[in-house]
Amino acid sequence: MSAKPIKSVLFVCLGNICRSPLAEGVFRAVLAERGKHGISVDSAGTGGWHAGEPPDRRSIAVAAEHGVDISGQRARKIQTEDFSRFDLILGMDQSNMRELKALAPEAMRNRIHLYLEFATGAVGDVPDPYYDEAEAFASVYRMIREASEELATRLN
Ligand code: 4NP
Numbered sequence: 146m147s148a149k150p151i152k153s154v155l156f157v158c159l160g161n162i163c164r165s166p167l168a169e170g171v172f173r174a175v176l177a178e179r180g181k182h183g184i185s186v187d188s189a190g191t192g193g194w195h196a197g198e199p200p201d202r203r204s205i206a207v208a209a210e211h212g213v214d215i216s217g218q219r220a221r222k223i224q225t226e227d228f229s230r231f232d233l234i235l236g237m238d239q240s241n242m243r244e245l246k247a248l249a250p251e252a253m254r255n256r257i258h259l260y261l262e263f264a265t266g267a268v269g270d271v272p273d274p275y276y277d278e279a280e281a282f283a284s285v286y287r288m289i290r291e292a293s294e295e296l297a298t299r300l301n
C-alpha cells in the first residue's frame with residue numbers, strides 16, 4: 146500500500162514568531178525554486194501570545210539576508226482543525242512535540258513529527274532563539290535551509 150502524497154505542511158513552534166515562520170517562508174521559497182507547486186504551507190504556535198503579530202524582526206532580517214521575505218506572515222495559535230487540515234505537522238523541538246501530541250485528536254497523532262528528524266533522518270531540535278543574540282537566528286536559518294532542501298526532496 147503506498148502512502149497518500151503530502152499536499153500540506155504545517156510548521157509549529159512555541160510563539161510562531163521566530164522558528165516556524167522561518168521554516169514556512171524558507172520551505173515555500175525552496176518549493177518555488179524547484180518549480181514544485183500544489184503543496185500548501187503554513188505555520189502556527191502552540192501558544193497564542195503573539196497572535197496577529199509579524200515574525201520577530203530578527204527572523205525577518207535573517208530571511209531577508211537570504212532573499213526570503215517573511216514580513217507579511219502573521220502569527221496564529223494552532224487550532225484543532227489544523228490536525229485534520231494538514232497532512233504533515235512538524236514540531237521544531239521536543240517541547241512542541243509534547244504539546245502537539247497532547248492537543249491532537251488521537252487519530253491525527255501520526256501526522257505529527259519532529260521537523261529535523263522527518264526532513265533529515267537525524268534526531269535534533271531547532272533550538273528556541275528568542276532570548277539569544279542574532280547569531281542564534283543565523284544558526285536557526287542554516288538548520289532550516291538545509292532541512293527545507295531535504296524535505297522538498299523527500300516530498301518529491
Ligand atoms: P518561537 O520563539 O517559538 O520560535 O516563535 C519564541 C517566541 C516567543 C516566545 C517564546 C519563544 N515567548 O515566550 O513569547
